[in-house]
Amino acid sequence: MASSTNIANLVLSKPWSSSSSKALYFPLGGRVSSACSSWQISKRSSFRGISRNNNSNNSSNTICMCMPSPSQTTSSSTLPMAAPLIIRDNESLLKYLHQPLVLPHEVDDGTMRKELLEITRRELMRSISKPLEALQMMDTIQRLGLAYHFEEEINIILSEVSSKVYDDEDLMTAGLRFRLLRHNGHQITPDIFCKFLNENGKFEDSLKGDIMGLLSLYEASYLGANGEDILFEAMEFSEAQLRSSLPSLEAQLATKVSQALELPRHRRMVRLEARRFIEEYSKENGHNPDLLELAKLDYNKVQSLHQMELSEITRWWKELGLVEKLTFARDRPLECFLWTVGLLPEPKYSACRIELAKTIAILLVIDDIFDTHDGPMDELVLFTNAIRKWDLEAMEELPEYMKICYMALYNTTNEICYKILKENGWSVLPYLKSTWIDMIEGFMLEARWFNDGETPNLEEYVENGVTTAGAYMALVHLFFLIGQGVTQESVKLLMDPYPKLFSCSGRILRLWDDLGTAKEEQERGDLASSIHLFMKENNITCEEGGRKGIMKLINNLWKDLNSELVSRNAMPLAIIKAAFNMARASQVVYQHEEDTYFSSVDNYVKALFFTPIIN
Numbered sequence: 001m002a003s004s005t006n007i008a009n010l011v012l013s014k015p016w017s018s019s020s021s022k023a024l025y026f027p028l029g030g031r032v033s034s035a036c037s038s039w040q041i042s043k044r045s046s047f048r049g050i051s052r053n054n055n056s057n058n059s060s061n062t063i064c065m066c067m068p069s070p071s072q073t074t075s076s077s078t079l080p081m082a083a084p085l086i087i088r089d090n091e092s093l094l095k096y097l098h099q100p101l102v103l104p105h106e107v108d109d110g111t112m113r114k115e116l117l118e119i120t121r122r123e124l125m126r127s128i129s130k131p132l133e134a135l136q137m138m139d140t141i142q143r144l145g146l147a148y149h150f151e152e153e154i155n156i157i158l159s160e161v162s163s164k165v166y167d168d169e170d171l172m173t174a175g176l177r178f179r180l181l182r183h184n185g186h187q188i189t190p191d192i193f194c195k196f197l198n199e200n201g202k203f204e205d206s207l208k209g210d211i212m213g214l215l216s217l218y219e220a221s222y223l224g225a226n227g228e229d230i231l232f233e234a235m236e237f238s239e240a241q242l243r244s245s246l247p248s249l250e251a252q253l254a255t256k257v258s259q260a261l262e263l264p265r266h267r268r269m270v271r272l273e274a275r276r277f278i279e280e281y282s283k284e285n286g287h288n289p290d291l292l293e294l295a296k297l298d299y300n301k302v303q304s305l306h307q308m309e310l311s312e313i314t315r316w317w318k319e320l321g322l323v324e325k326l327t328f329a330r331d332r333p334l335e336c337f338l339w340t341v342g343l344l345p346e347p348k349y350s351a352c353r354i355e356l357a358k359t360i361a362i363l364l365v366i367d368d369i370f371d372t373h374d375g376p377m378d379e380l381v382l383f384t385n386a387i388r389k390w391d392l393e394a395m396e397e398l399p400e401y402m403k404i405c406y407m408a409l410y411n412t413t414n415e416i417c418y419k420i421l422k423e424n425g426w427s428v429l430p431y432l433k434s435t436w437i438d439m440i441e442g443f444m445l446e447a448r449w450f451n452d453g454e455t456p457n458l459e460e461y462v463e464n465g466v467t468t469a470g471a472y473m474a475l476v477h478l479f480f481l482i483g484q485g486v487t488q489e490s491v492k493l494l495m496d497p498y499p500k501l502f503s504c505s506g507r508i509l510r511l512w513d514d515l516g517t518a519k520e521e522q523e524r525g526d527l528a529s530s531i532h533l534f535m536k537e538n539n540i541t542c543e544e545g546g547r548k549g550i551m552k553l554i555n556n557l558w559k560d561l562n563s564e565l566v567s568r569n570a571m572p573l574a575i576i577k578a579a580f581n582m583a584r585a586s587q588v589v590y591q592h593e594e595d596t597y598f599s600s601v602d603n604y605v606k607a608l609f610f611t612p613i614i615n
């Protein structure tokens with residue numbers, strides 16, 4: 001008979017408190033109940049159930065976790081998504097973050113995760129003699145969000161498969177090999193696809209029925225750089241074939257293909273893809289149960305790290321108190337944090353994420369001084385001049401509401417510089433200051449255009465829009481915060497002018513921003529957006545046509561961005577990755593209505609930061 005355990009009196013610990021790992025074992029098949037709910041314990045292995053009681057009538061704020069003893073096993077699992085969670089303001093966010101909560105990795109106390117990591121590491125290295133197996137496993141590992149644990153092993157395997165010639169490799173393997181090598185910054189030429197062309201230079205008709213091969217070619221084609229025409233041929237060919245075969249595919253494969261057609265792998269944000277793919281993978285026949293288990297444990301562990309960071313950012317933001325003084329300004333620490341997790345998904349960048357989120361929060365307030373508040377021109381000029389001087393005395397001339405913002409920027413930037421100096425011995429104030437000055441001058445230029453009734457051309461608007469979207473500011477900060485490959489040579493490439501890598505990724509950010517926010521901005525009476533300037537310059541009368549044109553520009557910018565990955569220059573790989581991630585995050589933040597899985601930014605935030613994965 002099923003036993004029942006009342007959880008009302010369980011004392012649970014905070015997600016980041018290391019001292020109190022509690023393992024609560026319940027009998028498999030038993031029930032755990034609270035005042036308003038009960039859970040059947042029927043899942044496999046250690047931790048298998050966590051649910052926050054969201055019944056607002058019940059003040060107990062119960063979090064329930066159920067866990068069969070390690071000896072008990074059962075099969076199959078489903079991952080419920082985004083439980084209802086309402087975060088109304090920073091107050092309730094902080095409250096939420098400080099509520100007692102036990103996350104799965106704590107229950108496991110890390111032992112199981114470590115064991116699974118070692119099992120996976122061994123399996124990955126064993127697969128090296130079979131390239132296809134190794135590549136597939138590596139691909140799954142990356143997709144599950146686990147690649148950061150296996151950087152060394154992944155590089156060993158990639159070096160191995162990049163140096164060999166595989167005469168008999170099929171389309172699927174060639175596509176996978178190309179994509180993984182290029183994604184990870186290894187050299188590979190698209191000539192490996194030449195053998196799949198007929199005498200007219202077109203992909204062979206015989207490939208049309210090879211759905212897995214086409215899918216692999218399709219995903220690889222999105223990493224094409226300028227001049228790699230074979231990959232653009234590959235993109236058209238594979239996309240057309242996949243679309244036309246979609247109705248005849250069996251359900252699971254059809255889902256795989258439509259997911260890919262919706263958004264190729266190369267453009268997906270790492271943590272969101274991990275969240276989504278863990279569920280897909282759990283339903284795949286023949287999945288590796290250890291890998292799946294590891295992915296879930298790891299996802300939840302990283303999520304609890306993110307909660308801790310978010311708690312730190314929210315505390316900082318509240319203490320700063322900017323929005324209490326500037327009531328028109330945006331109050332969105334969560335949104336800032338979403339960006340930073342997009343740019344820097346790896347756990348090791350915890351401190352960088354916190355600092356970057358601060359800069360974005362301040363950027364939003366300055367943007368609001370210029371846009372929403374419509375600061376009078378003379379005040380905006382004063383503000384711009386004071387920032388140029390970068391001097392607390394210059395602050396004295398400013399109106400009260402500007403003073404507090406000025407000092408918040410001044411202090412936060414100095415604190416970031418101090419941390420970098422302490423950590424690495426680099427004195428970076430001239431660079432950080434300079435990138436903020438560029439940004440304020442960009443805002444000022446927009447304000448002048450608006451005030452004088454002047455319309456810039458598309459190119460002028462977009463280039464300035466990269467600066468006002470904060471792209472250069474964010475990447476220059478990250479260059480020093482990450483601190484990898486900071487040399488005299490790479491620092492010389494950083495500013496004056498900003499590197500092409502930054503401007504391509506920044507243009508993608510600006511264009512997605514306009515696609516996502518132009519409607520409200522136009523209603524508010526802001527400057528014409530890139531969509532409208534594109535329509536004007538190309539004699540297009542309908543907005544839909546303008547949007548399509550902008551999408552084309554974005555696709556071309558991706559080719560430019562990929563070219564930067566191929567040429568590499570002296571830019572460190574970590575900052576190249578961050579620039580790519582900025583382009584990826586832009587699409588995620590601004591194109592959510594077309595995403596059928598998460599469907600809203602709110603759901604991204606819940607899935608990323610608040611809802612652990614449960615079985």
Ligand SMILES: CC(C)=CCC/C(C)=C/COP(=O)(O)OP(=O)(O)O
Nearest residue numbers: 339367371468469470471474513517
């Ligand atoms: C990674 C980074 C730097 C993220 C910042 C994102 C951003 C562009 C915010 C401002 O958008 P907005 O649409 O409110 O402002 P704008 O007036 O510039 O369009």
Ligand SMILES: [Mg+2]
Nearest residue numbers: 513514517521
């Ligand atoms: Mg905008």
